[in-house]
Amino acid sequence: MIRSTYLVAFLIAAAFAAERSTAQNLHDTSKLTCSFTPDFNAGKSMEASCSRMPEKVFSTRFLSKEPGDHCDVNEMYESSAWTDFTIDFRTKLVMWNEETSPDPLKRQEYAEALAEKNGMLVEDAKEEVSKNLSRRVLAQVKHVEKSFDRNYIDPISGEFYDEPVLDTSMTILFTVRNDHYLLYVSDSTEAIVSNHYKFGDASWISMRFGRCRTG
Numbered sequence: 001m002i003r004s005t006y007l008v009a010f011l012i013a014a015a016f017a018a019e020r021s022t023a024q025n026l027h028d029t030s031k032l033t034c035s036f037t038p039d040f041n042a043g044k045s046m047e048a049s050c051s052r053m054p055e056k057v058f059s060t061r062f063l064s065k066e067p068g069d070h071c072d073v074n075e076m077y078e079s080s081a082w083t084d085f086t087i088d089f090r091t092k093l094v095m096w097n098e099e100t101s102p103d104p105l106k107r108q109e110y111a112e113a114l115a116e117k118n119g120m121l122v123e124d125a126k127e128e129v130s131k132n133l134s135r136r137v138l139a140q141v142k143h144v145e146k147s148f149d150r151n152y153i154d155p156i157s158g159e160f161y162d163e164p165v166l167d168t169s170m171t172i173l174f175t176v177r178n179d180h181y182l183l184y185v186s187d188s189t190e191a192i193v194s195n196h197y198k199f200g201d202a203s204w205i206s207m208r209f210g211r212c213r214t215g
Contacts (some may be wrong), residue, residue, distance in 0.1 A: 029214035034081035036210035051204035094139035
């Protein structure tokens with residue numbers, strides 16, 4: 001009877017291990033490399049902010065936000081990119097370059113407007129608008145939550161699995177001084193960084209969309 005009980009327990013554990021073995025690399029990795037950059041060709045800034053009270057948080061004296069329009073998407077004329085983003089789980093350090101640059105598809109338009117406004121040559125203005133503002137950011141990992149996401153669809157064939165497959169995922173809390181960030185990453189390489197803010201009686205969340213890989 002005892003042997004049967006042990007055998008059943010072993011078979012259950014083996015089945016669970018087989019189910020979740022589809023993607024163990026994410027949980028076992030010692031380093032993540034990510035990129036959170038706009039896709040100017042597709043018109044995607046890869047940034048958005050959402051609030052329960054968008055009429056308070058996102059409205060300006062020039063533009064009023066509707067109460068039901070909860071999210072605000074950054075304009076493409078200028079976007080902030082996080083490049084060379086790495087997380088080292090051994091040292092618990094997060095590092096990245098934060099770069100602000102204008103839309104390369106509209107630099108000629110910006111240069112002409114700047115030249116007309118300041119009496120500059122267009123070529124000089126083009127060099128000015130092509131400059132990127134960049135700073136190196138250092139953060140510290142505070143907590144790592146390892147989890148599994150159920151995947152019902154084969155990403156290659158687009159067909160449903162007979163049984164859901166468990167894909168590995170992680171949520172990582174890291175801080176820069178008093179700012180707290182949450183990074184969600186799945187083994188499909190999809191990643192989201194979120195940051196929460198509060199001002200007065202209003203609060204909102206800012207998000208960046210990108211991709212990560214192990215190593």
